[in-house]
Amino acid sequence: MDRTLDVAGDALRWLDLGRDVLIRGEEGSGRTTALDDLVRRATAAGTHVLTLRASHVPEAPPLTPVLLHELTRSPRTGGRTPVPELVDVLAEELAGRRNVLAVDDLDHLDPATLVVVEELLRRTSCLLAATVDSAVLEGPARRTLAGRAPAEVAVAPLGEPGTAALLRERLQGPPALALTAALLNQSGGHPAVALALLDAARWSGAADRVDGVWDLVGPLEEAPLDAAVHALTRRLDPRLVHALTLLSWTGPVPAADAAELTGAALFDELVARGRLTVSAADADGLVLVTPPALAHGLVRRRTPAQARHDDAVVRAHFGDDYAPRPHTAVDAAVPDTLTWQLAAENPSAAWTSATAGLLLDRVSVQRAARRAAWREAPTVRHAVALLDAFSGAPDRSLVRDVLAHVSRGPDDDPADLARLLEQQVQWSAWADEDPGAVVRTAERLDLRAGARTPLADARELVAAARAAVHDGRPDEALALLDAAEGAPPEPARAAVEAVRTDALLFDGRVEEAATWARAHLAHAAAELDAAAVRAHTSTLAGLQIVSGRGQDAWPWLSVALRLGLPGPFDDPMPLRVVPLGAVVHARAGDLPFAQLLLRELDHRDLSGDPLLRALTAWAQAEAHYARGEVDAGNRLLWERGLEAAEAGHLTAAMVCWSWVAWVYPADRLRVVLDRFPADRLALFGPVLELHRALTEGPSGAVVAAVGGLRSTLGPAQSRVVLDRLTELRAHEGLPPLTASQVSEAAGVPGGRGLDPSVERAASGTDPLSDREREVALLARAGLSNRDIAARLFLSVRTVESHMYRALRKLGLAARTELATDWDPDAG
Known part of the structure; x- marks a missing residue:
């Protein structure tokens, strides 16, 4: 999900295979930290490591990294030692087996130090672990490694x-x-x-x-932004910085234009260095200066002379009428730049970043353009467009400005007038404005209260269809949508499309729902419609998580989160990314981030959206499971499911009841199955069949039910399945099964059915770390997480993370089992 590579761990695996390894990443990416982590872990495992670090002072004397090393500054070598003796000292240190030469910034070593490195590699059997930047390795460093064929591990950007x-x-x-x-x-x-x-x-x-x-x-x-700019440009040639500044000012332009503006050689070098991102693989792809802070900071730092130069260059290329970052130019340049990866199951991190960057840039440009149009002509039409552009980021001063200065224009029509009245009522209530101001504005403009607009009709349709989905009637929701006449107006289009995705999903038509959502996400991306992209990435993420493919959901969740949460006048549906993301991260053991997400819901009113309330309960339960508090998680889901069912919200009830991590008592299972409308909520059929099999047995029915699942259960649920299978098979005189054996017996491919982490825990091949063992021992003695945190001078969240990992490695479902099912002396 985020930095999926354990960089130091993956590099160590190459070293264990006898292969040199390069840790590749741009300056400031964390490559040095990864190398230091590698050194620490290798040393702890009994490997001797000698470290050299490049100097970045331009006029540093040759051999500075070697001369400053603690070994060569010892009395053995004196103050002025010939190079052969320096090599002898270092080679002696690397003699024997299990030695590693670690070099930070190999590609920045001076030629003389590279000669020393090459000689050490030739004279000893040591392996090389080195960091290099993100550009292609060239020059002397490349020749030094000729014939050694090192492996590479990349440092991924943070998510x-x-x-x-x-x-x-x-x-x-x-x-x-x-x-x-x-x-x-x-x-x-x-x-x-x-x-x-x-x-x-x-x-x-x-x-x-x-x-x-x-x-x-x-x-x-x-x-x-000066510090951010300095961090990214301090080693760049001034010509490269000037080229970046020019492209920062123009805003996103097609790659062919960017290359002509800067010169092909500079353009290619900036792409290689990662300072430019091209959103598609051809000349029509839009070019963005990366990251956005660099673009904004460079524009701020332009001198008047540079501004005049940039203006002349751009106008010579585009013509005298060109304006930097024009809204229309950005729109016209995009039809395929963001859609080219949408057919993929898992869009790349580069796609995620480019998508969010372009959309946020477009929102910024659109807001500026609409504000400028409003200031030029404060008509009703311009007022409506301006308020729509700021619906996700409301501004009280904007409301006051519109109320005070809006006037009738020649292009205004009745729909504009009615829409403005809707907006003013909403915004004024939110901004605590005097209601009389709305009345006075309405009278002044002759706005007709109660006038119907297509947007109001579309929102009523969405509300009715969504209520049908919540109440377990997705088929009726689809019928309502099919019966609607005409295309919905732009502000409601994404919501209408998204509720159809929900209806198809809960009706069990998962692939059809995915196809529908992807098609409309592609359309929204091509139009750079941030609100629509947020809506469809949210539904795609929900589709994958609810149908059991949580690990595939993160690219969509990431885009939705980067675009921001819904504002007070936005459709609240995209808020689902918050609990959905918390589910994914709690299951992966990242409790701090799961709790960060859940904290966003503390001050939100969830009462009007039963499904959002159910998803939040699911996420909270997964956090309980991750802390080993299985009973608390199950109790929360059972009670929240009962509340939803009693209110008639059957879809929400089934979300809660499907993901409990327990074997249902027979009476409670009957309550669930009696409420389940199998003909209308087919999505939940397979997992409820598994619950039936777990309660009623025999073991063969459980295995068969696992085979009917769409994808993978979470770790807590998987542990329950394995434990119950062991119990049932013991009664049947059969041996227990591992997770992979269950999948094989069920006839499903690896990675489906049960969480693979349960397999690793059952095998006992992943030992506890010292800290995990310490936390587990204190918990076994009866201390709470808060008590353990105080005892060890850790945060409660850190203790929770250690506890989660310890339980998973030990194959235990709850902390109470530490006292009964774990023998600390056995490992």
């Missing part, structure tokens, strides 16, 4: 969980999702840039602690 962990460590406290998403969007997942932006936000007052949580309290755009 939401990694960024949250980085911020939590720096702030010594939890960050809010808004702050995390804003810094991730602006940094592009670059750790050094994210930290520079965090410091800038704190310095400017844009980030501050609110109720114990670090949140975004002001516009990040106003924070100083």
